[in-house]
Amino acid sequence: MAQEKVNLHTQSLVAAIQSFKAEQSQEHNQALTLALTDPAVRFLLPLGEDGKSIMMLNTPDGRRFFPAYTSGAEAQKNKLLTKKSRAIAATLERYGELLEQNESVVGLIIDPQGLNFPLTRETVLKLRLPKLDNSKVLDAIAAWKEDRSQEHSVQITLALLEDETRFLMPMGAGGKGVLMLKNPEGKQFLAAYTSLEEARKDPSVTEENRLTALNLAGYSALLEKAEAISGVVIDPRSVNFALSRDMVLRLKAQKEAQDKLPKGPMKVMTPKETIQNDMTRAVGKELYKIPEVDSCYLRITQRGEGEEAVRGWLFVVEYYGEDYAGVCRTIFETCKPFLNPEDTRVEFTQLDSELGQQVTQQGDPFFRRQMLWV
DSSP: OEEOOOOOOOHHHHHHHHHHHHOOOHHHHHHHHHHHTOTTOOEEEEBOTTSSSBOOEEOTTSOEEEEEBSSHHHHTTOTTOOTTOEEEEEOHHHHHHHHHHOTTEEEEEESTTTTOEEEEHHHHHHHSOOOOOOHHHHHHHHHHHHOOOHHHHHHHHHHHHSTTOOEEEEEEETTOSBOEEEOTTOOEEEEEBSSHHHHHHOTTOOTTEEEEEEOHHHHHHHHHHOTTEEEEEESTTTTOEEEEHHHHHHHHHHHHHHHTSOSSOEEEEOOSSOOOSHHHHHHHHHHHTOTTEEEEEEEEEEESSGGGOEEEEEEEEEEOSSOHHHHHHHHHHHHGGGOOTTTEEEEEEETTSHHHHHHTSSSOOSEETTSOOO
């Protein structure tokens, strides 16, 4: 049988299947999953007589499977294959694509004349690398690189906090440990690739490195376990956008707080009179110490309805400096003694943002630089 000359890297997979069939323990199941998702693994997929169509296996009950041979020797056990038969080397990803294109096929069978190990359609599709759509993250980073304004920084944050945002992270050889990046100063970073194509641009990521999809929480968990890791780098071979350890951990906390909120849009209510109380006076005194803050508005917010409604405060800041996050932290820390943490949420936006412009059309700021704060 003619076949593509390629190393199939199936030895570990065969051993993992044999161990799993001998003892179906959680440990062996994890080892099998790790072996199946190794991007270096290829199977021989026989083609039909025309050299274009895919050969199928038909079970006695009429179900159809794709064959997946771990070696040429295993493929030759199929008596339907001849010396003229041709096979291609296919990844698990390729089998997943074929299953999506052929709804009548129920799965694949690894070495049907040997191991005879079936994988259902659902299992194969679950084991594939997920389809990533990180266009919002990339667009926000591109805009920030053109104009490093706070508004564009906020857009990056919002994109990173979306539930759909996930990155590919390379594991060490054989699936052990994590493949680390080092900058010229010797600091270690985790890699976050926005696509498989981006991962392949990095020469340090080879077929020996399994890729796993992680969201923000996944990266945060790794950073919390290893203090030596300085942060995360998104697409180091192209956009090369770094997130510090502190930034990732703050984003995780923000995401967790966001997920606890009732679903639905945020309502912003403009009070009839400017809010002046002990909290706004304390905040005003702190903002007066920051020359780049010209004014600050306060609005009441609500998310959800009825008993599940959560009230909060929205601070709209007119700021012309480079440390907007620091200003927000100052406001939040000043507000803490006046808040009920169980039912009060504090949020921020800048005056020149769309939301800031919308909610400040009516009403005056509680802080304006021209005021006297003593």
